[in-house]
Amino acid sequence: MSLDSTTNAEVAAEADAPPAQSDLDRKINQLFPGVVVRKDLVKAVKGNAIVPSYVLEYLLGQYAASDDEATIQAGIDAVRKVLADHYVHRNQSELVKSTIRERGRHRIIDRVAVTLNEKDDVYQAEFANLGIKGVLVEPATIKAHPKLLTGGVWCICDIEYFHSEDQRVVPWILGSIKPIQLSNFDFEGYLAARREFTTEEWIDLLIQSIGFNPELFGRRAKLIQLVRLIPFVERNYNLVELGPKGTGKSHIFSEFSPHGMLISGGEVTVPKLFVHNSNGRIGLVGYWDVVAFDEFAGNKKRADKALVDIMKNYMANKSFSRGVETLGAEASMVFVGNTSHTVPYMLKHSDLFDELPESYHDSAYLDRLHHYIPGWEVDTIRGEMFSEGYGFVVDYIAEVLKSMRTADYSDRYQQHFTLSPDISTRDRDGIHKTFSGLMKLLYPHGQATREEIEEILRFAIEGRKRVKDQILRIDATMADVKFGFTDKAGTWSPVTTLEEQEYPTYYDQRAALTPEEPEGDATPVSATTEVRAPVAVAPEVPVVVEPAPFEGHREFQENQRGISYETLLLPYLREATEITIIDPYIRLPHQGRNLVDLLALLASAKDAADEISVTLVTKAETGQYEQAHLLMLKDIQDSAAAAGINFAVTWDETIHDRSIRADNGWTILLGRGLDIFQKGSGSQYDLAARRQEFRQVVAFGVTYIHGEGGL
Template sequence: MTDLDAALSDINASAEEDVYVPFEAPEQSELDQKINQYFEGVVVRKDLVKAVRGNAVVPGYVLEYLLGQYAASDDEATIQEGIDTVRSILAEHYVHRNMHMAVKSLIREKGRFRVIDRVTVSLNEKDDVYEASFENLQITKVVIDPDTVKANEKLLVGGVWCICDIEYVHNDSPGSVPWQLGSLKAIQIAGVDFDSYYQGRRSFSTDEWIDLLVQSIGLNPEQFTSRGKLIALTRLVPFVERNYNLVELGPKGTGKSHTFSEFSPNGALISGGEVTVAKLFVNNASGKIGLVGYWDCVAFDEFAANRKTDQNLVNIMKNYMANKVFNRGNIQLGAEASMAFIGNTSHTVPHMLKNSDLFDELPDSYRDSAWLDRIHHYIPGWEVSPIRSEMFSDGYGFVVDYLAEVLRSKRSEDFSDKYKAYFTLDSTVSTRDQDGIRKTFSGLMKLIHPNGEATEDEVRDLLEYSIEGRKRVKDQILRIDATMRDSPVRFRYSDQAGTWHEVTTVEERQYPQLYPRSWNAEAADASGSDLETYAPPIVNPDAASSRSVRSVAPPLPIVPQGGGAAVIPDDDEPLFEGIRDFKAGQKGVSYENLLLPYLVGATKIQIIDPYVRAWHQGRNLGDLIGLLALAKDPADEIEVTLVTGETDKPHQKHDQLLMLKSLKDAADAVGVVLRISLDNAKHDRSIATDQGWRILLGKGLDIWEKPSNPIADARQEFRQIKSDTTFTYARIPVS
């Protein structure tokens, strides 16, 4: 038996082998042509990164730096030549960690050799020299000139990708190393013509510019809604706004960390488990300043998974997030680094709202209202679709290093008051809430309207989105800390005509029975419910013994044992036990009347079907999971285990695994925790529940002919059974 993730990992590993494939150019869109017209030389086709990466484990911005040098063009011959050049540079000069000894030997034999590696620098106080360490080459104590360090201060913390000339000069002095640094060039763009950037922006509509930015971070704008694009761009706000604090929690595989790891040389991504006072702020023993002193953005990956926290770190972080300062001994230091906290959720939104709050996954030390109140915006990661291949762009976007420098230059500007020409926030919005709203709004304005020019409707869209993100933070704080409920806040704004506009979150509108803040009398009156009141569930939880699904599917007739006329069962009759035969060509059969009544109320369900392999077979299972999701309380979760087989057609194996992965991601998002195991030894087909029902599926879940029209495609009842099949129902009492 094989786990789905393990099978996918094996497939992806073999698919990503460093095999040269001649590159086919996609047809340029009108937007791509326009991008090349106004930003020639600073844009690159985004799919080229994958074409040149091979097995070089470097960030995307390093590859785009090289592509920007050799392939920043829309001429296909130039692009192909640039790809070949970058491939050659990586093949010859990128240091693979497992080849470090061979590269050292090459340097020794040649006397001097150029490498691409990640370099960090430390001060050797004893000898009063700076010493460089090369991550992949695995050499240390390489003396580096102080002027080079001064010009590249990030070498002192976190490390920088560089192109370096390393020399080999052996001597017999004790403790000396033979490695010498001939030259070092940090991989970063030399200069940016900001006037051309601003002038170019005026030639694009707002929608075109947003699409250009989305393509610049490697995503295909055609795969995203307007809101999805805005969420993707919000991840860039920490790079353009000083001291901005962002949280994004959501399901796995939605690309939360991609922006912070691949986008900018001005950001540092660290594991949440590696956060320490010394690494982040200051090492009191050495006096060395941490990450916040050097980087524009520090992002904490897998933050929700970090259960070991230092309360001293939390306290220092709270002070820094609020006041932009931290202490080194008795000296108070300021810094401008923004912070992004990203992590995975293991429950659905309604489950979190019913049982806890939307910060449920955070470590206990960070579920502190004072710490949470420093968060300016909460990105609803559950709205982001899992990353699929078609979501990556093959269009043109800015070379990320170029865009990173533009955004860095905007950090000194303040667009937070730009909305005041049209709108006014409610007076109950506190200073800290206003800070969160204004900083998000300012950051998005700098990204989308860098000239500071926007229409009233464009300003309204960004303001409402900014208010919603801060409201999401505040509403969860009020769930956690009752002492902060004394001063109700109305997240609304008025326009020039004096009309007030209330802002709500998507989950507040989607789950009104779970979301209301009962301590706010006005909100409670408006909703007519509080946290302890829920809408009636769709089904009776005791459905194991009675037919209780509100269904539009016609009930299946029961044929008495021994023959006789078929009868339609009443709703209050016990569920049928025995054998049901279905004939080829028969209609009116669906999972809704065939299976769902037996599954409602179960918390664990096992499905064994060796043939969930083709797309339509996955869709069938998706239909069943969708019914289970609709039949349960939205806040509850059920566990479904699927045991199926792998296709015996090698060219279809990857498609099957991707289909199953997509199905799992979709199921998890609706509160059906789907676990998939691959086992080609299983042949019987069955469903079993923790309520005692066992259903033998005969020929399996795939019982219909291919739909012949749109109505049959939409509803199973209008499809024909493709061959005679039998379903057997039995119930074993559960103690």
């Protein structure tokens, strides 16, 4: 029996059982009682109700915010009953209208939008699913809930019915209305509870609150997800994310918070977004914390130039004009869209903003963006990635983030680090805003170590550098910038983007100053170009000098691609006849496949008539998986023998570090052993399942030593 089949059998046997609580889940419930909910419950209660997650979690927070299974089940039943009795399905609107008429009064859950009828000088509500409009709304209600005027808010309402002989009188009467969002919370209690969590635990809590299983995300992937929350906690934050389809780019802005508005990029107009000059009504930026543009990419799309100009001014100055009057607003702007080309293709032929409409593919507009999320690093969303653990009820964390928008944490790094002096004011603003946002998300209590501050400072700099480096490809007049920081000891730390490390040949390009400028004979040298002395050779006989393998230490970042055993390990194992692989964890199926990949590479690289010996030093598996472990290694041994590799296993329960030692004099110290690749989609049709260079890696280091370290 294989490990996979055993696991599947266990899952099948426990299919109806509630998920086991982790230590983190118990801690979450202990420190945040009543404001957390099990995240898989949303699916359990949603059914065919087309409502945002925050609406469902609002109800779950009322009835099922507990870790007691009986209370949870009772809460689920209660929420289902509330939805059955009060949520309005479009195809049942006439039935609900009849219920209101017969009862005289009925409570409903619906999306409500209010407009001002200037002719009669009254506010009138329209109910999206119920299909009624012209319902009178008191001015006091609008004053208390101004967002009702900006396209619709999910509400719990009491609707009354009173028929009149006057045909002009609408029979529907609004008895009460309550937008679905938290009314108050204890911020000091939030900070006190945060102090009880480690940084890793807190990040996992936030990831679970978004709805994802943190065990399937690396540290960098988690930070990328959390950057999507910065617009909710930071005023006037301008964020862009471009990447492949299906990575959840717009999910947070439509489902996560009642303070965010997601609109299609093609549906926005100046009056809708900023101000309607004919009646003076303020647009979306005056009422929402976050305005996100979905499907923003598409270089064939046409954009209103007036809108682009006003948007540029607003993104830079936080203000816009209404006639002769200048108005300010705090809404953050988010632009998300799909890419149709790979990163190296875009870097070779254009830039990473290649997909934007022409009007936005402009250096002045792009320079106002504070951070560029590399959407190509985000994995396609799969069912297994959703969390069954506990996270904050969405409306609770949404109010927490909203309350922190006025705080400024942008200077918290200055006790340890100083930014490069040639970073411009606009670059500095982008870095500061991202850093401040991540500080408020991760360390709202202000307690972070030097290493933790450095981590998010690097991340903030990288996101702004990604923006600036692409602008340099578009506008040659922009000054080049050295992105990095100096610590108090004066040590300079440069910051690079991940794609800069992956594709240096294509990355280091910038716009020419003039089209007529002669190319000359000199070849420009980038920061990553290795300068070598010319080698004198006889003109008749070309000489190819094979470079010696690198000796020393290298670090690889999470999500990096283009890495394979062929480039990472094989150059150091050529000509070796005896190789020892020391790795205590060759137990799970994917770890066995990693080992097979390396053995297959060694077999293909040697002469078919030669044999080599490979010894694996590892720890033995015990318990129920012991037999499966032995069978896996025996299968590997038999398969390797057919390819001329004598594979043997030595058991050693004391080993911890991982390395590869060869009799050609090379020792390779592998921090994570062979297990350097992230879990893929699992599809047999995924290219990454066939070629390692298409996979993303976890963060790891490798050290190459020649000489004494060899066998």
